[in-house]
Amino acid sequence: MSETNSVSRVVIVGAGQAGGEVAGELRKQGYTGAITLVGEEEQIPYKRPPLSKGFLAGSVTEEQLYVSPRAKLEQLGIEFIGNARVEKIDRSRKLVVLADGRELPYDKLALTTGGRARMLTLAGADKPNVLPLRSIADVKKLQPLCVAGQRAVVIGGGFIGLETAAVMLKLGLHVTVLEGLPRVLARVTAPEVSAFFERMHREAGVDLRTGVQISHLEGEAEVSAVVLADGSRIAADFIIVGIGVVTNTELASEAGLTVDNGIVVDEYARSSDPDIVAAGDCSNHPSQFAGRRIRLESVQNAMEQGRIAARTILGKGEAYQNVPWFWSDQYDLKLQMVGLSTGYDQLVLRGDPATQRNFAAFYLQAGKLIAADTVSRPAEFMLAKKWVAEGAVLDPAQLADESIALKTLVPIAA
Numbered sequence: 001m002s003e004t005n006s007v008s009r010v011v012i013v014g015a016g017q018a019g020g021e022v023a024g025e026l027r028k029q030g031y032t033g034a035i036t037l038v039g040e041e042e043q044i045p046y047k048r049p050p051l052s053k054g055f056l057a058g059s060v061t062e063e064q065l066y067v068s069p070r071a072k073l074e075q076l077g078i079e080f081i082g083n084a085r086v087e088k089i090d091r092s093r094k095l096v097v098l099a100d101g102r103e104l105p106y107d108k109l110a111l112t113t114g115g116r117a118r119m120l121t122l123a124g125a126d127k128p129n130v131l132p133l134r135s136i137a138d139v140k141k142l143q144p145l146c147v148a149g150q151r152a153v154v155i156g157g158g159f160i161g162l163e164t165a166a167v168m169l170k171l172g173l174h175v176t177v178l179e180g181l182p183r184v185l186a187r188v189t190a191p192e193v194s195a196f197f198e199r200m201h202r203e204a205g206v207d208l209r210t211g212v213q214i215s216h217l218e219g220e221a222e223v224s225a226v227v228l229a230d231g232s233r234i235a236a237d238f239i240i241v242g243i244g245v246v247t248n249t250e251l252a253s254e255a256g257l258t259v260d261n262g263i264v265v266d267e268y269a270r271s272s273d274p275d276i277v278a279a280g281d282c283s284n285h286p287s288q289f290a291g292r293r294i295r296l297e298s299v300q301n302a303m304e305q306g307r308i309a310a311r312t313i314l315g316k317g318e319a320y321q322n323v324p325w326f327w328s329d330q331y332d333l334k335l336q337m338v339g340l341s342t343g344y345d346q347l348v349l350r351g352d353p354a355t356q357r358n359f360a361a362f363y364l365q366a367g368k369l370i371a372a373d374t375v376s377r378p379a380e381f382m383l384a385k386k387w388v389a390e391g392a393v394l395d396p397a398q399l400a401d402e403s404i405a406l407k408t409l410v411p412i413a414a
């Protein structure tokens with residue numbers, strides 16, 4: 001990649017995990033010019049995963065969420081403008097316009113605008129006790145409601161819904177989870193893994209209902225019940241909506257950048273404008289691993305692609321090579337996932353998810369390991385991560401055989 005190194009002003013829109021990473025990596029790479037990090041939220045970059053885990057539970061403080069302390073940003077000479085929304089990118093004048101009219105010129109612009117919580121379109125979904133869970137501000141609204149004995153209804157049986165349900169149950173609330181699809185985590189795991197998590201939640205005391213359709217929300221000033229299509233009525237003190245993310249790509253599309261399920265970037269995180277990079281949840285990148293374009297919602301992607309974007313800004317082009325991985329904590333269970341299971345033709349279970357509390361699920365496609373989910377088996381996850389990255393072909397019978405230590409297995413081919 002050739003690019004002149006005449007960059008002296010970098011503006012980053014979106015002070016989330018990807019934005020923070022771009023800023024930090026620019027300094028790590030020796031860039032001494034101006035960096036301005038603009039964020040709509042008041043906080044400096046912070047980690048979202050604990051929001052539905054330790055932060056909601058009260059075991060993690062707000063300061064512990066910060067990617068690095070505010071003093072570190074100052075020390076690195078990174079200007080942070082919080083509570084500020086970028087309304088427009090003027091590509092011809094190479095500047096961004098903030099909501100208060102301020103203009104920030106750039107030589108290179110990074111878009112790390114992430115996503116926002118998808119909201120229900122049902123009538124009543126705008127009532128004050130119907131809450132998303134995406135930001136520190138969201139959790140601060142939720143925390144005072146999370147009092148033992150309260151009735152919470154979680155709409156959505158994805159990671160955020162299930163993690164939140166687990167925390168609230170431990171806090172002593174009555175928790176109902178409503179999932180429209182026939183099983184939880186349906187988009188990301190095999191039916192056997194979904195069934196495992198359904199069992200864990202039900203055993204813990206969650207009223208978990210799958211394949212349900214919501215008819216309407218009942219209540220005047222606040223929602224007091226969720227009514228299902230079959231007529232059943234679930235009384236609620238508050239509702240949490242965990243039905244996915246809408247990417248913040250409007251800024252990019254209004255500026256004429258190519259957007260298609262995220263801001264379209266190349267393997268160097270460059271958008272359709274060579275002076276604008278994009279990274280994290282808001283971007284759609286070509287994945288060598290997947291053999292197609294993908295958009296990921298994970299910390300690992302936000303950080304690794306953020307670093308690639310920073311290097312591209314400095315003309316130190318390096319292609320993004322990424323094997324996706326993800327984790328989720330629910331109760332004492334640690335789910336770790338690697339690869340993309342879409343298109344698997346054989347599932348090999350190591351351990352029995354129907355009776356045990358830990359196991360591994362290996363997803364094979366024509367014999368090749370394309371993905372794995374492990375529950376509370378960190379050592380097996382590390383091996384799976386390596387094999388998935390290598391595209392290893394393993395003997396399914398040996399993979400399933402718990403009498404053979406996984407680390408002694410040798411791939412048939414890689």
Ligand SMILES: Cc1cc2nc3c(=O)[nH]c(=O)nc-3n(C[C@H](O)[C@H](O)[C@H](O)COP(=O)(O)OP(=O)(O)OC[C@H]3O[C@@H](n4cnc5c(N)ncnc54)[C@H](O)[C@@H]3O)c2cc1C
Nearest residue numbers: 014016017018040048049086113114115280281297298299
């Ligand atoms: C509750 C929760 C739990 C999660 N748990 C996990 C987990 O266990 N493991 C995992 O890997 N991932 C997890 N994730 C996902 C992970 O947090 C995201 O993938 C990651 O935060 C993406 O980072 P990002 O910087 O791309 O986007 P974001 O974190 O969404 O940050 C983007 C920022 O840009 C700001 N912004 C947007 N538009 C503008 C604008 N026009 N002007 C100014 N600012 C703007 C937004 O307000 C936001 O602050 C979780 C997410 C949530 C919400």
